[in-house]
Amino acid sequence: MSALTVALAGNPNTGKSTIFNFLTGARQHIGNWPGVTVDKKMGQMTKGNKQINIIDLPGTYSLSAYSLEEKIVKDFLLEEKPDMVVNVVDASNIERNLYLTVQLLEMGIPTVVNLNMMDEAGEKGYNINLEALGKNLGVKVISSVATSKNGLNQLVDSLDPSLTRLAGAADSKLLAEHLKAIENIKKSENNSEIADEKVIEARYEFINKVLEKSLVINEAKESWSDKLDNLLTNRVLGIPIFLSIMYVMFQATFAWVGQPLSDILDGFIGGTLTDWVSGGMESLGTAGWLQSLVVDGIIGGVGGVLVFVPLIFTLFLLISFLDGTGYMARVAFIMDRAMRRIGLSGKAFLPMLIGFGCSVPAIMGARALDTERDRRIAVLIAPFMSCGARLPVYALFAALFFPGRESAVVLSLYILGIIIAIIMGLIFKSTYFKGDAEPFLMELPPYRIPTLKTVLLQTWEKGKGFLVKAGTIIFSMSVLIWFLSSYNFSGPVDIADSLLATIGGVIAPLFTLHGFGTWQSGVAVLTGILAKEAVVATLGVIYGISELAEDAAQAATQLQGSIGATFTGLSAYAFMVFTLLYTPCMAALGTIKKELNSWKWALFAAGYTFLVAWIVSLLIYRVGLLLGLGG
Amino acid sequence: MITLKDAKPGQTVLVDSVKVTGQARGRFMAMGIMKGTRLKVIKVAPLGDPIEVLVRSYNLSFRKAEAEQIIVSLV
Numbered sequence: 001m002s003a004l005t006v007a008l009a010g011n012p013n014t015g016k017s018t019i020f021n022f023l024t025g026a027r028q029h030i031g032n033w034p035g036v037t038v039d040k041k042m043g044q045m046t047k048g049n050k051q052i053n054i055i056d057l058p059g060t061y062s063l064s065a066y067s068l069e070e071k072i073v074k075d076f077l078l079e080e081k082p083d084m085v086v087n088v089v090d091a092s093n094i095e096r097n098l099y100l101t102v103q104l105l106e107m108g109i110p111t112v113v114n115l116n117m118m119d120e121a122g123e124k125g126y127n128i129n130l131e132a133l134g135k136n137l138g139v140k141v142i143s144s145v146a147t148s149k150n151g152l153n154q155l156v157d158s159l160d161p162s163l164t165r166l167a168g169a170a171d172s173k174l175l176a177e178h179l180k181a182i183e184n185i186k187k188s189e190n191n192s193e194i195a196d197e198k199v200i201e202a203r204y205e206f207i208n209k210v211l212e213k214s215l216v217i218n219e220a221k222e223s224w225s226d227k228l229d230n231l232l233t234n235r236v237l238g239i240p241i242f243l244s245i246m247y248v249m250f251q252a253t254f255a256w257v258g259q260p261l262s263d264i265l266d267g268f269i270g271g272t273l274t275d276w277v278s279g280g281m282e283s284l285g286t287a288g289w290l291q292s293l294v295v296d297g298i299i300g301g302v303g304g305v306l307v308f309v310p311l312i313f314t315l316f317l318l319i320s321f322l323d324g325t326g327y328m329a330r331v332a333f334i335m336d337r338a339m340r341r342i343g344l345s346g347k348a349f350l351p352m353l354i355g356f357g358c359s360v361p362a363i364m365g366a367r368a369l370d371t372e373r374d375r376r377i378a379v380l381i382a383p384f385m386s387c388g389a390r391l392p393v394y395a396l397f398a399a400l401f402f403p404g405r406e407s408a409v410v411l412s413l414y415i416l417g418i419i420i421a422i423i424m425g426l427i428f429k430s431t432y433f434k435g436d437a438e439p440f441l442m443e444l445p446p447y448r449i450p451t452l453k454t455v456l457l458q459t460w461e462k463g464k465g466f467l468v469k470a471g472t473i474i475f476s477m478s479v480l481i482w483f484l485s486s487y488n489f490s491g492p493v494d495i496a497d498s499l500l501a502t503i504g505g506v507i508a509p510l511f512t513l514h515g516f517g518t519w520q521s522g523v524a525v526l527t528g529i530l531a532k533e534a535v536v537a538t539l540g541v542i543y544g545i546s547e548l549a550e551d552a553a554q555a556a557t558q559l560q561g562s563i564g565a566t567f568t569g570l571s572a573y574a575f576m577v578f579t580l581l582y583t584p585c586m587a588a589l590g591t592i593k594k595e596l597n598s599w600k601w602a603l604f605a606a607g608y609t610f611l612v613a614w615i616v617s618l619l620i621y622r623v624g625l626l627l628g629l630g631g
Numbered sequence: 632m633i634t635l636k637d638a639k640p641g642q643t644v645l646v647d648s649v650k651v652t653g654q655a656r657g658r659f660m661a662m663g664i665m666k667g668t669r670l671k672v673i674k675v676a677p678l679g680d681p682i683e684v685l686v687r688s689y690n691l692s693f694r695k696a697e698a699e700q701i702i703v704s705l706v
Contacts, residue, residue: 062661066654095687096663124688200660230674238677333692337678346681439655439697441662444683444690 003051005080006159009073009104010088011097012059013326013445015116017041018146018454019088019155020056030461033072038367045156052159055082061096063103067370077109084110084161091121091128091143092446094215095207098137102203105138105175106182110161115143118151120446125220132214138172147451178206225326225446233330242334245327249318250356258314262307269303289492293482301478301537302471308533312388313463315357320458323350324450329442336440342422343429345369345440348378352421354462355385356414359588361462362387363595371438377428379592380605383584384421386414389532393579396536401569409573413580420581420612465587473586477530478537485541495542510614514578515571515621515630525578529606531585570629574621582613633705635670635684635698643671644703651700663687664701 010016020028024043031040041056057076058069065071077085087104089097094115104111113134115121121128134141142158144151182199189195232241252258274295281291322328328350336346351365359382366378394413398406484500486492495501504519507526511517520542527534567575583606584592593602624630638644646668651659663686664670671685681694 064657064661066658066661093689096689099661099663196657197660197665200657201665204663204665233674233677233683235675235677333676333681333683334678336676336694337680439651439658439693440681441655441658441691441693441697443662444692446690 003053004084004159004161005053005055005082007055007057007076007082007085008088009057009077009085009100010059011061011090011093011100013443014059014088014090014097015146016056016059016088018451019086019114019116019144019152020054021453021457022146022149022152023054023156033076038069038072047156047159060100062100063107077104077107082109084112084159086155086159087111087113089113089115091115091118092124092126094121094126094128095204095211098207098210099203101137101139102178102206106179111139112155112158112163113137113139113141114151114155114158115141116146118143119145119148123220123223125218127216127218129214129216133210136172136174136210136213138175174206174209178202181206223446225448228447229330229444232327233333238334242331245322246353249315249322252318253311253315253357258311261310261314265310266303266307269299269307273303274299289486292486293479296541297478297482298475300540301481301534302475308388308392309463309467311391312357312466313459315388316354316361316462317455317459319350319354319357320455320462321450323458324448324455326445326447329444332442333444342381342425343377343433344374344425345438347440347442348374351378351382352385355382355387357388358463358466359383359385359387359584360465360591363588363591364462366595370440373433374438376596376601377425377433379595379601380428380608381421381424383588383605383609384417384424384581386417386580387532389585390535390579392533392536394576396539397567397572397576401567401572409576413576416577416616417580420616424612465591473531477527477534481527481534481538481541500542511578513622514574514614514618515625516567516575516578518566520566521575525582528579529583529585531587532579535579568630570621570624573624574617577620578613578617580613581609581616583607583610632702635672635682635701635703636695638670638672638703638705640672640674643669643706645669645706647702647704649701651697655697659693659697659701662691664691669706670703 008016008020020041020043023045025045027045028041028043031042032038033040038058043054043056045052045054055076057073060067060070060073063070063074063077065074076082085104087101089101101111101113115128115130115133118128128143130141130143140158140163142151142154144155146152181202185195185198185202189198232238234241277299278291278295281294319328322331331349332346334346335349339346339348347369348366350368351362354365355362362382362385363379366375366382369375369378391410394410395406398409402409481500484503485495485498488497488499488502500523501519503526504522504524507522508517508519511521511525520539523542524535524538527538583589589602589606592605593599596602635644635646646664646666648666649656649659649664659665668686673683673685673690675682676692681692682698683690683692685691
C-alpha cells in the first residue's frame with residue numbers, strides 16, 4: 001500500500017507551519033527544492049495504520065509564477081501530483097486568501113479548505129457559514145484555531161482524498177459557471193496578457209459571489225492590532241520606538257542575557273573543563289603532545305567558538321520572536337525608504353540585522369527578497385555587518401590598546417561596517433546592478449503573539465549552522481593550527497620556528513604598509529578566512545595564552561608584553577578594521593555559493609571584500625600616521 | 632483625475648484603472664487591486680514612503696511610485 005501524499009498550500013502568515021508542526025511533530029526534515037534554495041519541508045504522520053507524507057509548500061499568494069516560491073508550488077502541484085491538498089486559509093483575511101483557493105480549484109486537485117484563525121475572524125466581526133462556503137466553492141471546508149490546536153483533529157480526519165469533492169464537480173453551480181467563464185476568456189481573447197487580467201478579475205468576481213452567500217460582516221470595534229500599529233508605525237514616534245526596540249535587542253544580547261551566559265560558559269570551558277581534562281590526562285600519564293593537542297588545540301579552539309553560542313542564540317531568539325509578532329514587516333515598512341537609497345527594499349533590513357549575529361543566516365535570510373538583483377546585492381553586503389565571531393577580536397585589542405574607551409572603539413567598528421555596506425550598496429546599485437528595482441509590495445499582517453514552539457524552531461533553524469561549524473570546520477582547524485604551530489619539518493619546535501610562522505611570513509608583506517606586517521598577523525588573517533573566531537584563537541596560541549578572553553582585561557595584561565611589541569594603537573585599530581571587513585569565513589562563502597547558486601559570485605564576494613578591507617584599513621593607518629596618531 | 636498618491640490617510644477611494652505595467656501589474660491584481668476595488672489609505676510610513684492601504688479587508692503596503700499609477704476617484 002503506497003503512502004498518501006498531502007501538500008499544505010496557503011498564503012504566508014496563515015499558520016500553515018503551526019499546522020505542519022502539529023501534524024508531523026518531530027518527524028520532519030528540511031531539504032531543498034531541486035536547483036534552488038527554497039526550503040522544502042517534509043514530514044510524516046501515521047493515521048490509523050496508514051502512513052501519510054506531508055509536504056509544507058512555501059507560502060504564496062497565487063500560483064502565477066511571480067516569484068520563485070510560486071513557481072515551485074505550481075510545478076510541484078502539476079508534476080508531482082499530490083493525492084490531495086490542504087489549503088490553509090486565514091479566515092480573518094478570507095477574500096484575498098481564497099484567490100489561491102480558486103486557482104487550486106481550477107487545477108482540479110482534490111482539496112480541503114482549512115479555515116484557520118477563526119478566533120481572529122470572529123474578533124473582526126466575521127460570521128462565516130462553513131457549509132454554505134463549502135457548497136458554493138465545491139469543496140469540503142473545515143475550521144480551526146491552530147495556535148490552540150482547536151479543530152486540528154478534524155483536519156486529521158479529513159486527510160482522505162475520497163472525502164474531498166473533486167473541483168469542477170457539478171456540486172457548485174457557481175464554480176461550474178466560473179470554470180466556464182475562464183474557459184471562454186481563454187478561447188475568445190487572443191492577447192494573453194489581457195486574457196490573464198480578465199481571468200484574475202473573474203476569480204475575484206467568483207470569490208465575491210461565494211462570500212455573498214457565506215459571509216456576514218458585523219460591526220467590530222477597532223482591533224488591538226490596529227491600535228498597536230498606530231503607535232508602532234506612528235509618523236513621529238515610529239522611528240524612536242523602532243530604535244528603542246533595536247537598542248533593547250542589542251543590550252539583551254550583548255549586555256543582559258547573551259554575554260553573561262557566554263561568560264559563564266567560557267568560565268566553565270576555560271576553567272573547570274580545561275582543568276579537569278588536563279588533570280585527568282596527567283593522571284593517566286598521557287603524552288605531553290596529546291595533552292597539548294586536546295587542551296590547547298581542541299578545547300581552546302572549539303571552546304572559543306562555543307562560548308559565542310549563547311550570544312548568537314539570544315539574538316536569534318529575539319529576532320524570531322519579533323518576526324513572529326509581525327513587527328518585522330513594520331520594520332521593512334519603516335526602513336524601506338532608507339534602504340532604497342542603497343538600491344534595496346525595506347525587506348533587506350532583517351537579513352542585515354541577523355548579520356550582527358552570524359553572516360550565514362543573514363545570507364540565507366536574503367531569500368525573502370523579491371528579486372534576484374536584490375538578493376545578490378544583499379548577499380554581497382551582508383558580511384560587512386560585524387558578526388558575533390568578530391567581537392572577541394575587538395574585545396581583545398580594545399582592552400589592550402584603548403583601555404577605558406573600549407565601548408567607543410567597538411561601536412566605531414560596527415558603524416564603520418554599516419557605512420561600508422551602504423557605500424558598496426550604492427556602488428553596486430549604480431554599476432553592475434543598474435536598472436529599476438522591482439516594486440515593493442508587502443502585506444502587513446495583524447500583530448500576533450507567536451507560539452513558543454514556532455519561535456524556538458525558527459531560532460534553531462537560524463542558529464544550528466553556527467553549532468555545526470563549531471563541530472566541523474573549527475574542530476579540524478583547531479587541530480591543524482595546533483599542529484602547524486608546534487612543528488616544522490624537523491619535528492617539534494618553538495612557535496617562532498614553526499610551519500605556521502613560515503606561512504604567516506609569506507603573507508605578512510601584504511600588510512607592511514598597514515603597520516601589521518608580521519607573521520603573527522599573517523597567520524591570524526589566514527585562519528580568519530576559515531572562521532573569524534579563529535583570529536583571536538590563533539593569536540592566543542601564538543602569543544601563548546591558553547585561556548583567552550576569560551576576561552578580556554586579564555588576557556590583555558598577559559598579552560601586553562607580547563602583542564604590545566608588534567602593534568601600536570593605530571596599527572591595532574587598522575588590524576581590527578581589516579578583520580571587520582575582509583573575506584567572509586568559509587561557512588559564509590559556502591552559503592553565498594549555495595544561495596546565489598554560483599561559484600563566480602562566491603569568489604567575487606571573497607575577493608572584493610578582501611580588497612575593500614585592504615584599502616580601508618590602509619587608509620585608516622596612513623591617515624592616522626599623518627595626523628600623528630602613530631605613537 | 633487623481634491618483635492613489637494624492638489620497639490622504641483616512642480617505643476611501645475607488646480604483647478607476649491600474650496603470651502599473653509589466654509583471655508588477657499581475658502582482659498588484661493578484662493581491663486584489665483592480666478596476667472597481669475599494670481602497671482605504673491607512674497611513675504613510677514615518678520616512679514619507681511607502682504607504683499602507685486597506686484592500687479587501689487586509690493591509691498592504693507599496694510605494695508612492697506605484698500609488699501614482701493607480702487612478703482613483705474619491706468615495
